[in-house]
Amino acid sequence: MPEFEGADLRVREESFCAASDDPSGHTSNIGDQFPANHGTNVVAVIIGTGRGAAGQPGMMGVAPGATVNFYGAGARIDGATQPCSDADGVDSRARAIDEAVVEGADIISVSLGGNLDSDTSDALARAYRSGAVVVLASPQQASDGFALGSMAKANGVVVVESGGPDGGLIPGLSLADPRVAVVAPGGGIRTIDGNSGWTSYRLQDGSSLAAPWVAGALALVWSEYPDATGNQMIQTLLRHTFLNDGDLVRHDDHVGYGTVSISRMLQADPTSYPDENPLLREDARPTIEEITGGDPLPDAADGDADEQDQATVAADGPSPAGGFPGVPVVAVGAAAVAVGLALVVTVAVRRRTSAGPPPAARPR
Template sequence: MKPVLARLVAASTLLLCLIGGSVAPAVAASTGEATSQQNFEFWWGEYGIDQAHTAGLTGKGVKVAVLEKQINPDLPVFQGTNLHVSASPVCVNKPAVTTTDANDASIHGTTMAAYIVGNGTGAGAVRGIAPDADLTFYGYGPDDGPQCETADGNKLTAFGAGVKMAVDDGAKIIYTAIGGSARKDDAPAIAYALARGAVIVSASINPRQLGAREGDQGAYNGVVSTAAVDRDGNLQQLDGAPFVIPQTTVVAAGFRLPAVGKSGDWQTGGTGTGSSFASPIVAGMLALASQKTPDASANQLLQALISTTNGGQHTPSRTDDGYGYGAAWLSTLLAVDPLTLPDSNPLMDKAFGFGAPTAEQIATAQANGYSPEKRPSSADQLLEQNGSAASGTSLLDVSTIVLWVVVGLVAIVVVAIVVTVLIISSQRRKARKEQAA
């Protein structure tokens, strides 16, 4: 059954659809449709964000990390906030993380950061859900240029590398609205984050964007996957039908919301529709819940998130129709005591999941820290064989290799001689028969 109007909470995305930008544009408003600011104020009021702030819940003391491409940190919307930009770029070959150029990457990254700590001034007048949170921006760099090279030599994608960096810096909440495919090499980094008590929120793909609906970053076990809904709780549409991301965890507002700037112009606010908005909205909610109950584990925060959807407290129940556990709802999230909930991650073994990280990987990370999977090679296998001598296993030395090579070459020569003799004999028999005839 479709959740009530409260199903506003945002859907994850690969890209923010900005009107006036070169990114896939949002559909123009139809006659009578609410303006972007009205939509903004609607979900802001429905979630009870002002009441939370009045009660002193502003994200103060909570470390939050956003993984995006670029940002303009000098805009008015960030004045007086606790925004920091990591001195180390995620992609070592693309260090241009901050920029004054109003391009697609910087507008998107700036907007996503503003939905956590924005002060409501400047273009778009975006206010952050957790304005006093300690927010650090980890940048992938501009859209153009070479493929991302991470510090570990590309074993991790930009997402995996960013997650590990954020965890090492002490982030409790990590979110991104830059989508991508789940990769096996990133699983140890995700396991490391979960083992260290971090919550990860990832936006899902939007309609008509490249990529599969299943198997994205939100398909990792333990990760919150978000999707966008409108004021009436409707998902985005594709060819007249709801655009369903089966591994969705929760949904949130994401239709015609304000953005910081437009393509080539920081002075004019844009408008956007997409799952990108859902990711910071949900992350901001979790930051307030973490401030309210600082002793709550990441697992308990997730338990609270999925058991307080749609404006009520209930036993968690998910569907595969694109709504997951329902619409994330701040007022009920803050009303529950997460310390009374199980300290286990409820998002493991996803039905539409990637199968990783596994419980074993998380346990390994708890015991040993970040433990990337070793990539076996023939050299590794030779070293392992030689290293087994202590246990009585015979060594594979160079002389043995040479011997087998010689034996192989002799065998090839013998086979060649036999084949040649057989061919000659066959031809002679054939010639004698022809002469006899």
């Protein structure tokens, strides 16, 4: 595909869900079948070249110079998009996160739903101890009364809500919840239409596109400040939005800390901020003790204890200040990001400049 010509994209073959019992035979790899359509667009949000099919304008990524490792971790099973499990019952998201960490991912962006089971919680703890940032697409089922919960309840993740072209939230699609961290472009996004032979484009909405946008933004800024830790990158993401100018202020449950601003982040050195994840909570999994202690890369643990969702409300809400002005697009050098999505997990890898787990992070 023209969007990926010359891009540093590595696709894990086969996908974690390649053996699913979906009668359609669809898998979640980048390719020419359905959930591949979703995965392809999420990757293109990060590293798309802007060159489209048949000479058309394509998708321009936020960080076209980043390295992306793609892991297929979801499929259409029994008519619904969901993670799959291996023969031992281990969740595909946990396996994808663990593999991404082993590959050296610095940013893991997940847009795949499902309950936060013990496997995934343990994998997240290992990712944090490796120094990675985890970005998560907000669930967007407000019209059905779906609660922002499941994996979005995980401790320390950057939950991303989607905003429209004017910077405002999308009525009927956005949710309000205490775990929403930031808003990013996710409305009216030009995407590739895999259902039409990968030769046409359409506009789509959703946090599955907003989350990789944030992952790309972090990779872009991290390449400018390679000595920053993952915790410091979260600090600068939250402190330098269109609503914040250096202060760590959470405004409300609709927009969190505000709309993401790459230009503001680039103007501030994240190494000046505490090496602490401000999104950690005392009452969430993985626990702070699990995140800050133990071996950085143990084997994945077993378990399947699900959590109950907590109710949220639809956010027609306050519009994030500033909108989404033009974003500087530059080569990211060796930036590394791990990205996950509703049908797949994508990972862009930036090798770290320092070894060892990050210092203990302080809860809010």
